Amino acid sequence: MTRIVENISLALEKLFLLNGVKIEDPMKIIDAHCHYGSGDGLNGPWDTRASIQKYLGWADEAGIGQTVLFAPFHSHYAEANRKVGEMVKKNPRRFFGFAFVNAEKDSGRVFSMIKHAVQLYGFKGIKVHRHDAHISREICEVAQAFRLPVLYDVMGKVESVELLATEFPKVNFIIPHLGSFADDWRVQLAFIPLLRRHKNVYTDTSGIRRFDLLEMAIQEGGAHKVLFGSDGPWLHPGVELEKVFALKLSLADEKKILHGNFLRLISKVRKRPMNLGNLTSLSRRKALQ
Numbered sequence: 001m002t003r004i005v006e007n008i009s010l011a012l013e014k015l016f017l018l019n020g021v022k023i024e025d026p027m028k029i030i031d032a033h034c035h036y037g038s039g040d041g042l043n044g045p046w047d048t049r050a051s052i053q054k055y056l057g058w059a060d061e062a063g064i065g066q067t068v069l070f071a072p073f074h075s076h077y078a079e080a081n082r083k084v085g086e087m088v089k090k091n092p093r094r095f096f097g098f099a100f101v102n103a104e105k106d107s108g109r110v111f112s113m114i115k116h117a118v119q120l121y122g123f124k125g126i127k128v129h130r131h132d133a134h135i136s137r138e139i140c141e142v143a144q145a146f147r148l149p150v151l152y153d154v155m156g157k158v159e160s161v162e163l164l165a166t167e168f169p170k171v172n173f174i175i176p177h178l179g180s181f182a183d184d185w186r187v188q189l190a191f192i193p194l195l196r197r198h199k200n201v202y203t204d205t206s207g208i209r210r211f212d213l214l215e216m217a218i219q220e221g222g223a224h225k226v227l228f229g230s231d232g233p234w235l236h237p238g239v240e241l242e243k244v245f246a247l248k249l250s251l252a253d254e255k256k257i258l259h260g261n262f263l264r265l266i267s268k269v270r271k272r273p274m275n276l277g278n279l280t281s282l283s284r285r286k287a288l289q
């Protein structure tokens with residue numbers, strides 16, 4: 001019944017659009033997780049190449065209008081971010097950018113890297129992967145200063161999310177794949193209560209195969225805590241999107257997942273950082289230079 005009512009309201013929205021009444025696009029779809037550029041490793045596509053040529057065709061077919069891009073693994077993220085930044089600047093209506101940082105290698109220069117990425121490329125978030133290093137206090141403090149969401153792949157180490165969420169309540173953390181791209185059921189199951197417990201913890205749908213856990217994440221955490229993401233160009237965005245439709249959610253919840261949550265998370269991003277006094281000494285010194 002609710003579905004019928006929603007379909008009618010969708011038809012009405014379209015009618016208003018035809019009559020020139022400005023309303024929000026009801027079917028806006030943003031893919032919040034896609035890699036772009038080349039890596040400088042040679043272990044697999046994840047550190048070698050992320051070409052989005054095919055991805056763009058697939059995304060068009062699936063009706064995905066906007067995509068969040070960040071680099072694949074790289075040993076010099078300033079360089080990898082530049083490539084993403086150029087793409088975003090060329091197509092600002094099509095792409096958002098996230099800046100990748102390595103908690104260890106970039107220690108002491110996270111502030112300057114992020115400032116550059118936000119002010120020059122208009123980036124809207126930070127990407128961190130535990131494969132590089134465990135996330136640092138420095139990264140969280142910089143994220144807080146610029147009001148940037150942090151997409152952090154914990155690679156199964158979900159207990160760290162408890163600390164992040166409580167130590168940095170003003171920073172929003174997106175933990176992709178329910179905490180495990182490797183489909184570790186124990187990890188994903190242990191992660192779901194964190195979505196409910198902490199208002200600043202989110203997840204994305206990318207790469208999640210265990211459909212019952214995806215359903216559980218939405219039931220327990222709420223649709224306002226889940227973002228649609230594909231992990232393109234390696235995963236097909238249309239296939240990943242079908243998972244969201246297969247959840248058979250209300251239109252309101254579907255919209256949250258397909259664009260609303262992401263847009264809310266980036267709505268507070270600041271080009272000028274706040275409260276630099278809160279930065280760790282190393283980053284503060286760099287910030288004040």
Ligand SMILES: [Zn+2]
Binds near residue numbers: 033035231
């Ligand atoms: Zn990814």
